[in-house]
Amino acid sequence: MNHTLYSADGLAGLVFLGLVAATVSGALVAVIAKRLVRSVAGLSLSFTGLAGLYYFLNSPFVAMMELLIYVGAVCVAIVFAIMLAEPHSEDKVGKGSGLGALFGMIAGGLVFFGVAAVGATTKWSAAKTKINDGSLTEVGKSLLTSYSFVFELISVVLLVAIIGALVLAHSGRNKGGDI
Amino acid sequence: MLALSSQLNTYLVIGAFLFAAGFYGLVQRRSLIGMLISSELILAGASLNMMAFNRFLAPDPTVGQIFTLFIMGIAAAEAAITLSIIIAVYRNYKSIDAEDLQDLQG
Numbered sequence: 581m582n583h584t585l586y587s588a589d590g591l592a593g594l595v596f597l598g599l600v601a602a603t604v605s606g607a608l609v610a611v612i613a614k615r616l617v618r619s620v621a622g623l624s625l626s627f628t629g630l631a632g633l634y635y636f637l638n639s640p641f642v643a644m645m646e647l648l649i650y651v652g653a654v655c656v657a658i659v660f661a662i663m664l665a666e667p668h669s670e671d672k673v674g675k676g677s678g679l680g681a682l683f684g685m686i687a688g689g690l691v692f693f694g695v696a697a698v699g700a701t702t703k704w705s706a707a708k709t710k711i712n713d714g715s716l717t718e719v720g721k722s723l724l725t726s727y728s729f730v731f732e733l734i735s736v737v738l739l740v741a742i743i744g745a746l747v748l749a750h751s752g753r754n755k756g757g758d759i
Numbered sequence: 760m761l762a763l764s765s766q767l768n769t770y771l772v773i774g775a776f777l778f779a780a781g782f783y784g785l786v787q788r789r790s791l792i793g794m795l796i797s798s799e800l801i802l803a804g805a806s807l808n809m810m811a812f813n814r815f816l817a818p819d820p821t822v823g824q825i826f827t828l829f830i831m832g833i834a835a836a837e838a839a840i841t842l843s844i845i846i847a848v849y850r851n852y853k854s855i856d857a858e859d860l861q862d863l864q865g
Binding site: 594596597604620634665688696707709719 | 761763764767768769770771772773774775778779781782784786787788790793795796797799800807810811815818819822824825827828829832833835836838839840842845847849855
């Protein structure tokens with residue numbers, strides 16, 4: 581592998597660094613920003629970078645699903661909820677929560693260094709042989725043979741979630757009276 | 760530096776960072792939507808770990824992808840339910856600040 585800058589691998593590495601920067605900075609914006617709308621924008625930036633990382637991990641299908649589901653659906657749904665439920669659109673972080681922020685930063689730093697150290701120092705041993713190439717065809721075969729029961733189960737979960745969301749929104753409207 | 764994309768440790772550290780950022784946001788945020796955003800980050804960190812192990816270590820390279828797809832399905836269902844709960848809470852309390860959601864004054 582040739583890793584000088586002006587080669588195909590070098591440019592791919594540069595793109596990878598950009599994706600990592602997008603993921604990390606988007607996550608930071610998502611948790612630090614005062615206004616919730618900016619927080620959602622950071623979240624969608626982070627998920628876009630994450631989709632690129634999935635592409636580098638040899639699975640373009642999961643990358644496309646990440647873009648469709650997270651960036652396209654979840655972030656837009658959160659933006660709708662902010663527009664419906666947050667008139668000031670400002671998260672009162674600073675109101676007497678200095679101790680909480682300090683504790684959160686210490687705990688988050690400890691979690692990060694602990695998990696990263698475990699991941700980086702363990703001697704991972706790869707499997708000797710791979711039984712397939714992990715392409716979309718193989719994913720489809722696995723979904724319809726080995727994991728067909730889980731596949732059916734998650735469709736039931738999604739159905740229950742849709743019905744539950746409808747019931748919750750309806751009963752909230754009745755109890756809340758006129759707004 | 761440019762060969763980082765073919766190393767397992769890179770992805771593990773990024774996954775740990777996403778998890779820690781979500782954890783920090785979950786502790787520090789006061790509004791329910793902010794907590795939902797942080798929990799999505801935690802799920803994203805877990806998915807990235809699954810995909811990295813799937814690419815570099817697993818004997819069957821479809822397992823991690825399917826696991827990640829199921830995580831996405833669960834996260835979508837969770838986001839739908841959570842957002843409808845938040846809307847219902849806002850209708851009753853006129854606020855989505857977690858500290859305002861109390862009926863008993865103690």
